[in-house]
Amino acid sequence: MKTKQTKMGLSLIAALAVVSAAAPGVPGGFSLLDIRSAQAQSDEKPKRSSKKVDSLRANVYEKIAKAQEKLEKGEKADAVKDLNSLLEDKINDYETAIVYQILASSVYIEEERYKEAITEYEKILKLERVPDSLQIASLNALAQLYLIDEQYENSITYMKRWMATQENPGPTPYYFMAQGYYGLEDYANIVPNILKAIELGRARGDEPKENWYLMLRLAYFELGNFEKVRDVLEYLTVNFEKPEYWRQLAAVYSELGQEDKQFATMEVAYRQGYLDKESQLINLAQLYLYHNVPIKSAWVIEKGMKDGIIEKNGENYELLGQAYLNAQEMRKAEEPLRLAAKDEDNGDIWMRLGQVYAEQERWKEAIEPLQKAVDSDDLDKPGYAHMMIGMAYFNTGKLEDAKKTFRQAAKFEETKKAAAKWIDYTGKEQERRAQLTEYYGGGGQ
Structure with a gap:
């Protein structure tokens, strides 16, 4: 008996719904809380400069130190007042820059007043006789602050300016740039920056971070490049071993039409216990049906129901019954099909249950579900149900009922x-039996 099989794949959009988890933020390697030492965050020294700068005078240093002590004690209002008073005095560019920096990093950033912090750092860049290290740190801080403030173009601009001051800025700034492009939804520019970060990281012997690959996966996905999404997910499954990567990889294989790989990936995920939701188990069961391994489909569903993951409803019982039907396990197909038909009152399911009985030549039991299939009025081709009822009557010796039912079947084209x-x-069978009855009833030899 041929039964309908349906290929059901994971929804790629649903499976990759978490693909944008690497949202913009302050990346590793950059710290707003230690903005004053931002210069030290690069592996390489900045480009040297012969620029003349002012010096920090002792009396000004003492006033700044006292203000910092007040900040550490929580006396913020007094400290800010003292710092603003210093700005009103005749202090040089370097001293002014230090005050701006303290206001930005120790007051505004801690209070999450990022726009005001931006203003202070911008002021530092306008000063002339300031050490390069301080202005370079300000470029770094501005890149981060603009990112947090969702001014992505400014963030990218300042990060490029900061990188231009470094002989070798290392991989992390490229990931930072990718985050800025993410904010702009400029996925094409994310890719080269992440690839550069990965290249530089590996060049110095460091294995690239998981978040970098998540951002790369996101970019390829948004660009519709599923071959590259597949490549990234294959790397993630091997190197980070998280359940969602296996499931997403299976979904991408499905999207690419690589059905055998999708099937194999889902099997591995199941064996490792990575499929723990009803939709995932049902998907695997449907894949087993599609790949002509119906008995395993039934096992997955039964175990899922036993474990309380798969709901015991008509739809799932129907799938279980179909799996056993395809596996030629007629006896085991009976109960789930009966429960499914009862729950959904579906003519097609009643029809299949009748077929199960008919296949086993249990004709008397086949009549009731087949009649319910006819009574449902939702069969596409009810003539076949009438035919099977007629055959059931014929095989139980009810020839007149069989003939009446066949006459009903004759009304349908199919x-x-x-x-x-x-x-x-x-x-003719009725005539034959009548003749036999007359013969033996009349005492014939």
């Missing part, structure tokens, strides 16, 4: 010819 033959055959 069974008209077959019904006519059965009507003729049933009539």
Whole structure:
């Protein structure tokens, strides 16, 4: 008996719904809380400069130190007042820059007043006789602050300016740039920056961070480059071993039409216990059906129901019954199909249950579900149900009922010819049996 099989794949969009987890933020390697030492965050020294700068005078240093002590004690209002008073005095560019920096990093950033912190750092860049290290740190801080403030173009601009001051800025700034492009939804520019970060990281012997690959996966996904999404996910499954990567990889294989790899990936995920939701187990069961391994489909569903993951409803019982039907396990198909038909009151399911009984030549039991299939009025081709009821009557010796049922089947185009033959055959069988009855009843030899 041929039964309908449906190929059901994971929804790629649903499976990759978490693909944008690497949202913009302050990346590793950059710290707003230690903005004053931002210069030290690069592996390489900055480009040297012969620029003349002012010096920090002792009396000004003492005033700044006292203000910092007040900040550490929580006396913020007094400290800010003292710092603003210093700005009103005749202090040089370097001293002014230090005050701006303290206000930005120790006051505004801690209070998450990022726009005001930006203003202070911008002021530092406008000063002339300031050490390069301080202005370079300000470029770094501004890149981060603009990112947090969602001014992504400014963030990228300042990061490029900061990188231009470094002989070798290392991989992390490229990831930072990718985050800025993410904010702009400029996925094409994310890719080269992440690839550069990965290249530089590996060059210095460091394995690239997981977040970098998540950002790369996101970019390829948004660009519709599923071959590259597949490549990234293959790397993630091997190197980070998280359940969602296996499931997403299977979904991408499906999207690419690589059905055998999708199937194999889902099998591995199941064996490792990575499929723990009903939709995931049902998907695997459907894949087993599609790949003609129906008995495993049934096992997955039964175990899922036993574990309380798969709901015991009509739809799932129907799938279980279909799996056993495809596996030619007729006895085991009966109960789930009966429960499914009862729950959904679906003519097609009643029909299949009747077929299960008919396949086992349990004709008397086949009549009730087949009649319910006819009564449901939702069969696409009800003639076949009438034909099977007629055959059930015929095989239980109810020839007159069989003939009446075949006459019903003859009203449908799909069974008209077959019904006519059965009507003729049933009539001849009635005649044969009548002759036998007359012969033996009349004492014939």
